Amino acid sequence: xxxxxxxxxxxxxxxxxxxxxxxxxxxxxxxxxxxxxxxxxxxxxxxxxxxxxxxxxxxxxxxxxxxxxxxxxxxxxxxxxxxxxxxxxxxxxxxxxxxxxxxxxxxxxxxxxxxxxxxxxxxxxxxxxxxxxxxxxxxxxxxxxxxxxxxxxxxxxxxxxxxxxxxxxxxxxxx
Amino acid sequence: xxxxxxxxxxxxxxxxxxxxxxxxxxxxxxxxxxxxxxxxxxxxxxxxxxxxxxxxxxxxxxxxxxxxxxxxxxxxxxxxxxxxxxxxxxxxxxxxxxxxxxxxxxxxxxxxxxxxxxxxxxxxxxxxxxxxxxxxxxxxxxxxxxxxxxxxxxxxxxxxxxxxxxxxxxxxxxxxxxxxxxxxxxxxxxxxxxxxxxxxxxxxxxxxxxxxxxxxxxxxxxxxxxxxxxxxxxxxxxxxxxxxxxxxxxxxxxxxxxxxxxxxxxxxxxxxxxxxxxxxxxxxxxxxxxxxxxxxxxxxxxxxxxxxxxxxxxxxxxxxxxxxxxxxxxxxxxxxxxxxxxxxxxxxxxxxxxxxxxxxxxxxxxxxxxx
Numbered sequence: 001x002x003x004x005x006x007x008x009x010x011x012x013x014x015x016x017x018x019x020x021x022x023x024x025x026x027x028x029x030x031x032x033x034x035x036x037x038x039x040x041x042x043x044x045x046x047x048x049x050x051x052x053x054x055x056x057x058x059x060x061x062x063x064x065x066x067x068x069x070x071x072x073x074x075x076x077x078x079x080x081x082x083x084x085x086x087x088x089x090x091x092x093x094x095x096x097x098x099x100x101x102x103x104x105x106x107x108x109x110x111x112x113x114x115x116x117x118x119x120x121x122x123x124x125x126x127x128x129x130x131x132x133x134x135x136x137x138x139x140x141x142x143x144x145x146x147x148x149x150x151x152x153x154x155x156x157x158x159x160x161x162x163x164x165x166x167x168x169x170x171x172x173x174x175x
Numbered sequence: 176x177x178x179x180x181x182x183x184x185x186x187x188x189x190x191x192x193x194x195x196x197x198x199x200x201x202x203x204x205x206x207x208x209x210x211x212x213x214x215x216x217x218x219x220x221x222x223x224x225x226x227x228x229x230x231x232x233x234x235x236x237x238x239x240x241x242x243x244x245x246x247x248x249x250x251x252x253x254x255x256x257x258x259x260x261x262x263x264x265x266x267x268x269x270x271x272x273x274x275x276x277x278x279x280x281x282x283x284x285x286x287x288x289x290x291x292x293x294x295x296x297x298x299x300x301x302x303x304x305x306x307x308x309x310x311x312x313x314x315x316x317x318x319x320x321x322x323x324x325x326x327x328x329x330x331x332x333x334x335x336x337x338x339x340x341x342x343x344x345x346x347x348x349x350x351x352x353x354x355x356x357x358x359x360x361x362x363x364x365x366x367x368x369x370x371x372x373x374x375x376x377x378x379x380x381x382x383x384x385x386x387x388x389x390x391x392x393x394x395x396x397x398x399x400x401x402x403x404x405x406x407x408x409x410x411x412x413x414x415x416x417x418x419x420x421x422x423x424x425x426x427x428x429x430x431x432x433x434x435x436x437x438x439x440x441x442x443x444x445x446x447x448x449x450x451x452x453x454x455x456x457x458x459x460x461x462x463x464x465x466x467x468x469x470x471x472x473x474x475x476x477x478x479x480x481x482x483x484x485x486x487x488x489x490x491x492x493x494x495x496x497x498x499x500x501x502x503x504x505x506x507x508x509x510x511x512x513x514x515x516x517x518x519x520x521x522x523x524x525x526x527x528x529x530x531x532x533x534x535x536x537x538x539x540x541x542x543x544x545x546x
Contacts, residue, residue: 057227125532
């Protein structure tokens with residue numbers, strides 16, 4: 001197979017492990033590196049959006065465009081850091097923060113009604129009209145005590161999703 | 176199934192249910208009242224996406240696993256070095272010599288036959304057939320091919336096609352040395368294209384072009400014409416449409432299965448013990464691939480000619496294709512994945528994403544009704 005990119009040394013592995021707060025084991029990092037090299041076809045050191053989209057299962061995911069903005073052009077260290085949120089050892093706060101970042105795609109620090117609409121649009125496509133989406137969102141927001149005009153902050157997300165928590169776990173296959 | 180080309184509607188009706196293979200959305204079975212957290216909680220979708228980034232069944236089909244290095248030892252390493260010297264210094268030149276001699280004999284007989292006899296002369300066809308079989312045997316000898324054939328050899332009669340799983344272009348050579356098949360191939364550039372044009376025209380070849388959308392109908396017509404002729408060589412088709420790493424099979428294209436004739440499955444399994452015969456066309460040119468084979472010890476494989484299959488009443492061509500793929504996968508010990516091989520070159524159809532969106536939208540609307 002032999003990619004042009006250098007092999008991982010023990011130092012590299014430890015550096016990556018530290019960067020992701022030890023949420024990923026060393027074996028998993030080696031496995032992820034193989035995967036990274038497989039996706040990064042010309043050994044540029046990062047995976048381009050096109051290469052992510054060449055994974056059919058990823059390309060047909062409704063949120064692929066939003067996620068692409070977060071993973072496009074990441075080097076290996078940040079790639080592992082991104083995936084570390086999906087580890088079973090990651091805290092609930094970290095996972096909720098990831099969700100928040102997906103909604104708050106332009107990193108304003110708050111999630112507006114428009115952001116909520118956008119994600120709902122990605123998830124429902126042409127099977128719900130824009131009015132239906134606005135109606136549904138306004139309705140559930142009101143019921144939870146928020147108005148259409150107020151923006152949600154991370155604390156709000158924690159409050160809403162905190163109990164009974166989220167299940168976002170992906171296992172890294174280790175040979 | 177194609178992404179960038181305009182998709183024809185017939186493929187939707189016949190598609191096997193992909194949802195059975197993909198992870199199902201965790202939609203609650205009993206509709207409950209809709210709360211804010213239900214709309215905010217996008218975890219199933221995120222998990223699926225991250226799961227696909229970490230490992231996915233499609234990319235696995237094209238991964239060539241490097242063999243375990245066995246030369247890591249003080250005394251094994253010199254042995255390995257000796258092996259390298261023998262392979263590159265002795266075997267390779269010998270093989271090149273054999274190959275060159277073979278080509279010279281081939282051309283010495285082919286050129287006169289091709290130019291002196293008319294195109295439909297029976298003798299010319301017989302000679303060209305035998306010559307193609309011979310040059311393929313020379314190729315196989317040049318990689319020290321050890322091929323074990325099981326089952327009845329293909330016979331030359333009309334109304335039949337042969338289908339096989341595809342690992343590399345050498346599949347064709349290995350099968351061709353036993354029987355002069357006519358083949359349907361993608362036009363290649365370079366010296367391979369030259370060989371395709373001049374020599375394979377003699378055994379009867381049909382060309383297709385992946386990127387041409389109208390191509391499919393033209394090719395289907397040519398296929399039909401070919402199998403009618405009693406004098407034509409038996410037709411060999413690789414329905415996967417692309418090279419796969421010999422551990423998995425991707426979905427078979429239905430073109431070969433809607434011709435209304437017998438389909439004879441052929442299963443090919445390579446033994447990776449001496450060399451991995453998978454041709455990763457994105458990573459290697461065919462010349463490099465041949466070089467890699469010619470500097471290895473041997474190419475070992477098994478070929479099984481399986482029982483001819485006919486389409487059953489009430490079976491769609493796609494179901495027929497899947498049934499035959501099942502037979503071949505079981506025989507060769509390959510795992511099936513529900514992906515179209517052309518996804519290597521094209522994006523998946525947006526219809527699949529729309530299906531997911533539809534499921535989610537309907538669930539939301541349904542729960543909205545619940546009070």
